[in-house]
Every structure is written in structure tokens, then in C-alpha cells.
Amino acid sequence: MKVQNLCTFSKHILTLTDSANVANIIQNYAKTNQLKKAKQLHSQLITTGYPLCTYLTNHLINMYSKCRELDYAVKLFDKMPVRNLVSWTAMITGFSQNQNFVEAITTFCNMRIAQESPNQFAFSSVIRACVSLGFVEFGRQLHCLALKCGFGCELFVGSNLADMYSKCGVIRDACKVFEEMDCTDEVLWTAMIDGYAKNGDFEGALLVYKRMVNEGVVIDHYVLSTTLSACGALKASYSGKYLHSVVVRLGYESEISVKNALTDMYSKVRDMEGALNVFEFDSEPRNIVSYTSMIDGYVEMDQIERAVNTFVELRTQGIEPNEFTFSSLIKGCANQAALDQGIQLHAQVIRFNFDRNPFVSSILVDMYGKCGLLDDSILVFDDIDKPTEFAWNSLISVFAQHGFGKEALETLDRMIQSGVKPNAITFVSLLTGCSHAGLIDEGLSHFNSMEKTYGVVPREEHYSCVIDLLGRSGRLKEAEEFIKNMPFEPNAFGWCSFLGACRIHGDKERGKIAAEKLMQLEPENSGAHVLLSNIYAKEQQWEDVKNLRKMMREANVKKLPGYSWVDAGNKIHIFGVEDWSHPQTKEIYEKLDGLLDKIKEAGYIPCTESIPLNVDEQTKEKLLHHHSERIAIAFALISIPVGKPIIVKKNLRVCADCHSAIKYISKVVNRKIIVRDNSRFHHFADGLCSCGDYW
Structure with missing residues (x-):
């Protein structure tokens, strides 16, 4: 039935005998978001005594849900004398679409209690709710039920299951769902690439992209943006440039999400000329993401002045910075200990009301610490309402950098008491702090408790910290034994720490071994030659000093100027x-x-x-x-x-x-x-x- 204007509408309703016509009108209002007209129609139906059957009530529930009037939908649903599968599905979908995710899951459970078997749409809506809540275990139960009901490989359900597993970090299960799909569309392929990228498996993201191309699946700007981000994270310059050619060939170079991803990719591979070319291509559109990518790149290149100039430019364009913009700039100030610029940025952070943002606050803690103002660093931390893992790690790192090992240990205790679990980064800072403060027993105790107590498997950097801890204190024999019993060879930092300790404590023989190992790992690093030369000079072995210098000249190894x-x-x-x-x-x-x-x-x-x-x-x-x-x-x-x-x-x-x-x-x-x-x-x-x- 063609929808009439309101002046003739009431007469129309009075003569309606076909519920399908009324349903079509309700459906039209839902599509066009005409809530006022829909409410008038609902009122006419009630006042004229028109029978609101289950069929029409389902359409009204769907309409109110889509128009974001969920309370009306719930009241209708609760008053229904008889509910069918469509009724339950409409309510579950309504809750999910309006971000009432817990209610969506509860309604799904009540549907099962009512012995109603869900369809693919109910499954899809409740799975999306699990994604938003991170309820991966409940999602697994839904997966089992979907298989039992015959929907496990259905495209709509399977896509949402793969998306749920990937976003919740269970990539293996996401891949399993993906492989079991009989027919795979580009949405699912994109979800898989996105899932790999968001969970840090950037190589996996690139492999899925290659499979997608090989199987002839349509490539859109979403796929390209996500894959370019993976290239940036891997610093895969060649792959990123190849994708740039694909972008140009498909005509997506002016698409803002792709343009931002390209700028970010070039910045991360330290090709600021390439980043600038993308950034300046077709001056519109540019947004805060574009500018922040450029700032990130300049910060990574230690070009803080150009980063600040880019910040000034975005402000002149009337673009407001976000927390990521400030975090990147403040990080740059921290790396170069540019205190005056850091203080000015702190004022800007307060002006834009980001001083309560936990991420920005954590970076400020780090910045003041790296600029030498320990007290200011502590003040910023104390002003954070609920410190995150990143904030706690920043403060522990600051104490470690300043040599306050006891304070670092006390901060770890406070961190654990607040319910925040330490991670690998926490222990690197903690062990460094113990090393600089001479807290040998405390450092070794925490190293030994990492995996047993906190489930953190020690990595190369943790072993290097222990080498430094023992060597710095003069316990060179213990450090040597520790190195022999390590599950892998020390990295360059480990050998450099051991060599430095040998220089301080005058152990020429162990120093020579450490220097040889370091030269093998980093032949171009002058540090090994200089430290060994200092050991020889301390012993007044000038011929050995002379030979080392000759070796450096022949190998074209230049001493880093102080x-x-x-x-x-x-x-x-x-x-x-x-x-x-x-x-x-x-x-x-x-x-x-x-x-x-x-x-x-x-x-x-x-x-x-x-x-x-x-x-x-x-x-x-x-x-x-x-x-x-x-x-x-x-x-x-x-x-x-x-x-x-x-x-x-x-x-x-x-x-x-x-x-x-x-x-x-x-x-x-x-x-x-x-x-x-x-x-x-x-x-x-x-x-x-x-x-x-x-x-």
C-alpha cells in the first residue's frame, strides 16, 4: 500500500483489513527513521482497536529498536501473550544494535529457556554482543550450539564467529572457522586480516591478503588500509610500496583511510619523503589521523622540531589534536629530554582536557622522568585516578632510570596491590633499577619469580639485565656462569654490559672474551673496541691499545664521538x-x-x-x-x-x-x-x- 499523508491517514487505517499493508508502513518508517510518524501510527492502531497480532508487534519492536527507542520495544515485547522466533530475534537484535550487549545475551538465554531454537540472525546478533564484551568463552558455547543447529558454516554466522575469535585474540579458532566456510565473502577475509593485525600477527595478516588475491576475492579500501598497517608494523618497506602501486591501480589514493594508512606505513619504515608525498597529494582530505601519522614519523626519526611544526600546522587548519597526537609529541620530547617543549605540550594537554586521559598521563610521567624532573613525574602519576599497566610501568621505569631501585620495588608492590599484573616490560625496568642501585639479591629474586609467580617468561632483555646486575656489582664469575647456563646466547646488550663490568673491575681476560663476542654480533659497533682499549690502558698495555686502534682503522670502525x-x-x-x-x-x-x-x-x-x-x-x-x-x-x-x-x-x-x-x-x-x-x-x-x- 502506498503511504498517504497524515491528514488522510486515520481514514486509511480504519479501513485496513490486511496486516501486511500495516507492516509495510511500519517497515518503511523504520528504514527512513520517521519515529514521530511511526508513533502516530502505533497510536492510531491502539485507539481504533486494530488487532495487534504477533506479526505486527514484531514489526513495531523492530521499528522502535532501529529508531533507538528501545524502552518502547521492551514494553511491547514484555506484554506479548505469544512470542515466536521472530519476536525473540527482533529483541536480541535490538539490544545488540543499541549496544545493550548484556541484555542481548540475557534475552538469547531466555529464548533458549523458552525452548525456542535460534536462527542465523539471532546467532549473529548475540555473537556480535560477545565480541563487544570480550566474552569469548560464552562465544565458544554459542559456536557449539550453532554447529548443533546446523548454522556453523552458514556465511552470516561463520563471519561473525571468525570476527569474534580474531578480535578476542583466539586466532587459531578464527582460522579454523575461516577454513571451514564453504563460501567466503570479502567481509570475512577483511575480518581475518584485521584480526591478525589487531592481535600483533602482522605476518599472518599479509599471508591472508596474499591468499585473498590468489583466490580472486575483491580488494577494497578496507583491506588495503589494514594490510598497509601490517606492513608498517613489520617495517616491510618493499611490501608497503607494492601495495601503494595497487592502491594507485585501483584508484583508492584519495580515499582518506587508505591515504592515512599509506602515510603511517611510510612513517614507520622511516621513509619520511614517501610519507610527505602521500600526505601532500591532493591536499583534501586531511584529518587528525594523517597529521598524527606524520608526527609519529618525525618523532621516530628524532626530528622533534619538524614534529612540532606539523602540530602547529594542524592547529592552523582548525584541526583539534587527539590523545594520540599528544602522546607522540610528548614521547618525542621525552626521547630528546626537551623539557621546555614538553612543559608547553603539557599545558596544551590540559587545555584540550586530555590531562585525565590515562595514556597521555602515562607518557607525561615518562617525559618528566626522562627530562630529569623526578618529582614532577611522581606528581603527574599521583594525579591519575586509576593508573593503568602502562602508567605503573612508566613510574617504575622512571625510578629505575634515576637509580632509585628501592622505590621501583615499592612501586611494584603498589601495582600488584591495586590489582594490576606486571608484565615483561615491568620486569625489565625493575631489574634495571635493582642493577643501578646495587640490589643484587632483590633483583635475582624477582627474576626467578617472573614465570613462577606472574607467568612472565624471561626474554633476552631480562637475561641481559641479570648479567648487568651481577657484573656491575663485581660478581663477574657468577655472571660468567649465568651466561653459560642461559637458554640462548646473550645479545649485544648483554655482552656490552659484561664487557663494561670487566672494564670497571679490571678483569682483562673476561673482558677480551666479551669484546670478541660483541664484535661478532655488531662488527660496526665501536663500543667493544673502546671498552677493551680502556682495559688495556688501565693496565698500561699501550701496545695492545695501539693494535686495537689499528684494527679499528682497517675495519673502518669509527669511535662514536661524545x-x-x-x-x-x-x-x-x-x-x-x-x-x-x-x-x-x-x-x-x-x-x-x-x-x-x-x-x-x-x-x-x-x-x-x-x-x-x-x-x-x-x-x-x-x-x-x-x-x-x-x-x-x-x-x-x-x-x-x-x-x-x-x-x-x-x-x-x-x-x-x-x-x-x-x-x-x-x-x-x-x-x-x-x-x-x-x-x-x-x-x-x-x-x-x-x-x-x-x-
Whole structure:
């Protein structure tokens, strides 16, 4: 029946004898979301005494559900004297569509109690509810029931089952459902690729894509977007570029989801030129995802200035940043210890009301910690209502970086008491903190409890931490035995830690073995040569030092130059060893020489044994005096006002002599000085260091 306008509608209803015509009108209102007209129709049916049979009531329930008036649908359903399969299915679907997932599952269970056998639509709706709630075990029961009812391989049910298993992380079962499907459509293929990608099996996602292509299934922009994301995660540049050619061939290069995925892929494979080309192609449309992908890429390339400039550009375009934008930018500030920029971003976070976002707050905890402001890091953490696993890990990591092992252990206890389970990342930070604080027994105890107590299987990085823990404390024989009993060979970090410990404790023989292993793993790494050279120099074995240098020249292995940097005047000032390039060189060296006189009067005695050169003592003292961190500190003292912290960052481990000198400098100038080297923080104040000379 053709729907009439409202002025003639009541007369129409009074003369209706065919329920199918009324049902068609209700169905039309549901499709076009005309709730007001639908309610008027319902009212006319009631006032005219038109018989509301089960058939019409089902259509009304469906209409109210689709128009998001679920209360009306529930009232109708509850008053039904007789319900059939369609009634139950309409109510289950209504609950599921309106995100009342628990009610959808409850209604499905009540349907089974009423001895009604579900159809494929009821199964599909209740399975989608399980996906949203993560109820994979109940989903398994539904799967068994679907098989019993003959719907296990039905396309609609099977697609939802595969989607449920993949999104809940049970990829093996998702694959099994997928393989058992007689006819597979592109929706199911896409769900499988998405499931693999979201569960971290990016290689699996690529393999499904290849199968999809081989079997001639239609490729759409959803498939391409998800597969490109997998390429980015794997840093599979070749596969990503190949997919880019497919995108162009199919004409999807202007599709925003594909464009974003391409930008993200190029950023993750560190091809910022490729990312920029995609980003600038067809200036519209761009959205926050596009901009955030570019920012991510610049951050990964340590190009924080370009990341910030991209942030400024998106704001000028009137685009509002989201939590991912801020998290990426703050991460960049943390990596470069760019405190001033980090503080400005924190203000922006508050302005956009993301300061309560658990992910952003966790990154802020990390940023302040890496910039040296431990107290600010703790304040941000304490302001988080319900710290997540990521937030707890950030705080434990901060304590570890600053050498506060006991505080790291206490934080772990608080984490467990709050109901948050530690993971592999937690234990890396915890073991690092124990190592830097000399908490040997505590570190070993937690390493041994990882799998037994928490179900965390130790990985390479955990074993490396234990090597460092034992070696740093001088227990080199135990470290050697630990290495022999490991289930695999130590990685480069493990051998480097052991070699560093051998240098500190003067164990030449074990040091040579560690250096050889490290050179095999990373032949281009100059660290092994330098550390072994230092061991020889300490023993005054200058011929061995000479031979090592010759070996480095022949292998074209170049020593990594040491440099330090400090923020002042909204600018990063970088200094190398014996650096004379700064515009304020004269003032810097005058300050540096004056400091030397003062610290010598205070009791400083140069430690020249760390210089691996066969030269006289005076030359060694001069070289030490011009180390990059001392130049940076001298600059900071003439540039940073009293009351503002002096924070110096260094790319290598601070040497023993500089460590001693900075302790004295902090005393004679009465300033707190924070130095971040390549492994930890040192807080110098009043002639002492937070590390207690154990680092």
C-alpha cells in the first residue's frame, strides 16, 4: 500500500483489513527513521482497536529498536501473550544494535529457556554482543550450539564467529572457522586480516591478503588500509610500496583511510619523503589521523622540531589534536629530554582536557622522568585516578632510570596491590633499577619469580639485565656462569654490559672474551673496541691499545664521538669534546677554568687512568677538563638563572673523572646539577651524587 499523508491517514487505517499493508508502513518508517510518524501510527492502531497480532508487534519492536527507542520495544515485547522466533530475534537484535550487549545475551538465554531454537540472525546478533564484551568463552558455547543447529558454516554466522575469535585474540579458532566456510565473502577475509593485525600477527595478516588475491576475492579500501598497517608494523618497506602501486591501480589514493594508512606505513619504515608525498597529494582530505601519522614519523626519526611544526600546522587548519597526537609529541620530547617543549605540550594537554586521559598521563610521567624532573613525574602519576599497566610501568621505569631501585620495588608492590599484573616490560625496568642501585639479591629474586609467580617468561632483555646486575656489582664469575647456563646466547646488550663490568673491575681476560663476542654480533659497533682499549690502558698495555686502534682503522670502525647538550633560551645547545664553536666560547672557557681552580681548592684530584692515551699527566688533565659535559655545565651556569634546574644530557656514559668533578662543582657553586648519560640519571648536589658512586 502506498503511504498517504497524515491528514488522510486515520481514514486509511480504519479501513485496513490486511496486516501486511500495516507492516509495510511500519517497515518503511523504520528504514527512513520517521519515529514521530511511526508513533502516530502505533497510536492510531491502539485507539481504533486494530488487532495487534504477533506479526505486527514484531514489526513495531523492530521499528522502535532501529529508531533507538528501545524502552518502547521492551514494553511491547514484555506484554506479548505469544512470542515466536521472530519476536525473540527482533529483541536480541535490538539490544545488540543499541549496544545493550548484556541484555542481548540475557534475552538469547531466555529464548533458549523458552525452548525456542535460534536462527542465523539471532546467532549473529548475540555473537556480535560477545565480541563487544570480550566474552569469548560464552562465544565458544554459542559456536557449539550453532554447529548443533546446523548454522556453523552458514556465511552470516561463520563471519561473525571468525570476527569474534580474531578480535578476542583466539586466532587459531578464527582460522579454523575461516577454513571451514564453504563460501567466503570479502567481509570475512577483511575480518581475518584485521584480526591478525589487531592481535600483533602482522605476518599472518599479509599471508591472508596474499591468499585473498590468489583466490580472486575483491580488494577494497578496507583491506588495503589494514594490510598497509601490517606492513608498517613489520617495517616491510618493499611490501608497503607494492601495495601503494595497487592502491594507485585501483584508484583508492584519495580515499582518506587508505591515504592515512599509506602515510603511517611510510612513517614507520622511516621513509619520511614517501610519507610527505602521500600526505601532500591532493591536499583534501586531511584529518587528525594523517597529521598524527606524520608526527609519529618525525618523532621516530628524532626530528622533534619538524614534529612540532606539523602540530602547529594542524592547529592552523582548525584541526583539534587527539590523545594520540599528544602522546607522540610528548614521547618525542621525552626521547630528546626537551623539557621546555614538553612543559608547553603539557599545558596544551590540559587545555584540550586530555590531562585525565590515562595514556597521555602515562607518557607525561615518562617525559618528566626522562627530562630529569623526578618529582614532577611522581606528581603527574599521583594525579591519575586509576593508573593503568602502562602508567605503573612508566613510574617504575622512571625510578629505575634515576637509580632509585628501592622505590621501583615499592612501586611494584603498589601495582600488584591495586590489582594490576606486571608484565615483561615491568620486569625489565625493575631489574634495571635493582642493577643501578646495587640490589643484587632483590633483583635475582624477582627474576626467578617472573614465570613462577606472574607467568612472565624471561626474554633476552631480562637475561641481559641479570648479567648487568651481577657484573656491575663485581660478581663477574657468577655472571660468567649465568651466561653459560642461559637458554640462548646473550645479545649485544648483554655482552656490552659484561664487557663494561670487566672494564670497571679490571678483569682483562673476561673482558677480551666479551669484546670478541660483541664484535661478532655488531662488527660496526665501536663500543667493544673502546671498552677493551680502556682495559688495556688501565693496565698500561699501550701496545695492545695501539693494535686495537689499528684494527679499528682497517675495519673502518669509527669511535662514536661524545657530546652533551643543554636547553637554554628555548634552544638546544650542543657541545663536543674541546668544542670551540659556540658563540659564547670565551665566556664558557673562562667559567670552566674558574671552576677548575675552585674544585681543586675543594679537594678535587683528576682521575687520569680513564684516558686511553700514552701521554703525560698534564695533557690527560687538559683532555678531561674539556670533556663535553663540563663545557655544557659551564655554559648552563652562565645562561640558566638560579632557581631553574641545570639538566645536561650526554650520549655516552659519564666518565669517572667527570663524575668526581661535577660533584665538586655542585658544591662550590651551590647548584643542583642533573646529568643524564646513556644509561641513567645522576643528581648532583652539595658534593654528592644520587648514585652513591655506584653506576
